[in-house]
Amino acid sequence: MAHWTDTRPAHQQIAALLRDRIMSGRLAPGVQLPSTQQLMAEFDVVGTTVQKALQVLKAEGLAVGRPGKGVFVRAQPHHSIVPAAYMPPSRTGEPYAWMPEAAARSMTGASRILEVAELQPPRDIAQALELPADKRAVLRRRLLLLDEEPAELVHSYYPADLAVGTRLTDRRRIRGGSPTLLTELGYPPRRFVDRISVRPPTTEEVLALELPAEVCVLRTARVVYSDADRPIEVSVMVKAGHLYELEYGMRVGPGGP
Structure with missing residues (x-):
């Protein structure tokens, strides 16, 4: 056996082990972590090492x-x-x-618009939207x-021929979000496909999400389809990997999915 x-x-x-205990619920929200002396004994390290782990x-x-x-x-x-x-x-x-x-989690949610622009999308986005090489997209x-x-x-990226001339190009929040507006425009979301990966953050992500060092991000690339399986939106969503988890549900057997 390899070692x-x-x-x-x-x-x-030590920080990684304690993080795992917190995220798994073995160290429940609000409980006190073991004392420095207890952690020193458990991991056979000096106090300064424990303090550095707790600081992480x-x-x-x-x-x-x-x-x-x-x-x-x-x-x-x-x-x-979810x-x-x-x-x-x-x-x-x-x-x-x-x-x-x-609000259901007793928190206040908010959305801040950072940029709205019409541009040539990255290659992977253009492919997901099934856009020809010379076609543009609207980025929110x-x-x-x-x-x-x-x-x-x-x-979030939208085909320009769908988005231009609509509120998708306004630099302000959309009441009800893009699913509501897309439905009003005649492109109701029917299904979506997520691709999820974990990686170190980019500089933009570190600054925007105010991430500490040594934290990976959870990246979700989502393609949303409307009627006739037309792709109408591609969103790349990045969250701090140590603070968020994704929950999916799917029926198995008769009646699903």
């Missing part, structure tokens, strides 16, 4: 220090996102689903927030 050695510094290894978790927002009391797991260390919840159009007059979904770049903290950086 591997973890070559990371000891404090990173604090910087990531997974733990908070309380002077004179200790270090505690954050009350809500990570969030579960992608399907954001696909249906909102009811008349209701906001984009991000806001009510946040947004930052989604939870309780005023950056949660998700989104790049």
Whole structure:
């Protein structure tokens, strides 16, 4: 049997183990982490190594220090996102689903428009939208927030022949979100396909999401299809990998999917 050695510094290894315990629920939200002495004994390290590991978790927002009391797991260390919840159009007059979904978790959701532009899309985006090489797309770049903290950086692309002349080109929020507007335009979302990957963040993502060091991001590339399987939107959504997880459901057997 082959053997591997973890070559990371000891404090990173300890932080990784504690992070796993937090994200799996073995260290529940709000509970106090083991004391420095307990962690020193468990991992056979000196106190400064333990303190460096705890500082990593604090910087990531997974733990908070309380002077004179200790270090505690954050009350809500990570969030579960249900992608399907954001696909249906909102009811008349209701906001984009991000806001009510946040409210259901006792949080405040918000959306900030960073850029709206008509451009030549990247090759992978053009292929997903089935655009000829000379066709352009409309980009809407947004930052989604939870309780005023950056949660998700989104790049959404739409075929220019569909988007130009509509509110998709306005640099302001769309009431009900793009699914509602696309439905109004005669292109109701019918299905979507997600591709999910994990990687180190780009500089844009580090700055926009205010990420600490040594954190990977969760990247979701989504293609949305309307009637006749026409692709109408491609979105690249990036979240902090240590704070968010995605929840999918699918029927198996008769009656689904």
